[in-house]
Amino acid sequence: MTKGYEEFEFDLPSALLINLVKLFDEMDSSALSIWNVASIPEEQGVYQLLHKDSLVYIGKTDAEAGLKKRLDRHAWTIQHRHNLDPMDVTFKAVRVFVFTAIDLxxxxxxxxxxxxxxxxxxxxxxSNDPGRERDTTTLKAEGFDELFPVDIDREIELNLSAPTSAADALKALKEALPYTFRFETAGKRSRKPHLDLTDTPIDRLPKAKTTRLIIETIVSQLPAGWQATALPSRVILYKEKRDYIHGTIIARSL
Structure with a gap:
């Protein structure tokens, strides 16, 4: 080495990790609710989710979603689940200014x-809705959806009244649910509901607004051959007669 000259390489990822861990460990967590998340900025960073004070999830933002959008989505996901009280889930979030090149x-x-x-x-x-081809996939024994399947018997807020069409009723239900509800469309790549759904009038709806009761009532008014199934992470409605390994049939039209 030449006298009067040295080389220094700063290990930014390690230094950042050390400081982040220290910051996370010293932070208080906040309940993962849409009200608490509303004040979180839509910035780049990393976050933790805790269940009953135990760390269960570590996430990061990307170009499509910042901290607020990520946490808001998770706050929605933990609603209406068996074995899971949303009040038991809390979060810690940290905005990181030096972020893009480091996989924190x-x-x-x-x-x-x-x-x-x-x-x-x-x-x-x-995860996003895996799509039709994954409806028959075997779940991990300790996976989130296996441990905390969706609860279709919870009361939901739904501004819906009869008469209406089956398609419009199902669209309204889909928007109100904190989990995936998928129903058959007019074609493989089409976003339009199946003709049976657009052409079927719905002249009655249940007084109690739960997913199960609403779907049972709608399916009972559909033409023959429709089946609604509850899977651990979602509810599906297709013109079929089929048993699913992890599914429970909600209703069939006769």
Whole structure:
């Protein structure tokens, strides 16, 4: 080495990880509710979810969704689940200004995973609707949806009255639910509801507004051959007669 000259390489990822872990460990968490999340900025960063004070999920933002959008989506996902009280789920979120080139999510998972399993990561939690081809997929025994399946008997807020069409009633239900509700369309790549749904008038709806009762009432007025099925993570309605490994039939039209 030339006298009067040295080389120094600053390990930014390691330094950032050390400081982030320290900050997370010192932070108080907040209940994961849409009201608390409303004040979180839509910025880049990382976050933790805790269930009964145990760390269960580590996430990061991307170009499509910042901290607010990510947390808002998770706050919606934990609603209407068996075995899961939303009040037991809290969050910690940190905006990170130096972010794009560093995979902090992976580093944080490795750090905390060395002490305990971050159980909701890689469990299906936070995933988008996998689509029709995955409705028959076998679930992980300890996956999020297997442990906390959707509860279709919860009261929901739904501004819906008869008479209406089956398609409009189902669209309104889909928008009101905190989990995926998918129904058959006019074609494989079409977004328009199946003709049976657009052409069928619905002249009665249940007084009690639960997913089960609404779907039972609508299906009873559809032409023959329709089946509604509750899967652990979603509800589907198709013109079929089929049994699903992880599914429970809600109603069939005769």
């Amino acid at each position: 999510e992976t580093q944080l998972i490795k750090h905390y995973g060395a002490e305990n399993i971050v159980s909701w990561n890689n469990s299906g939690f936070g």
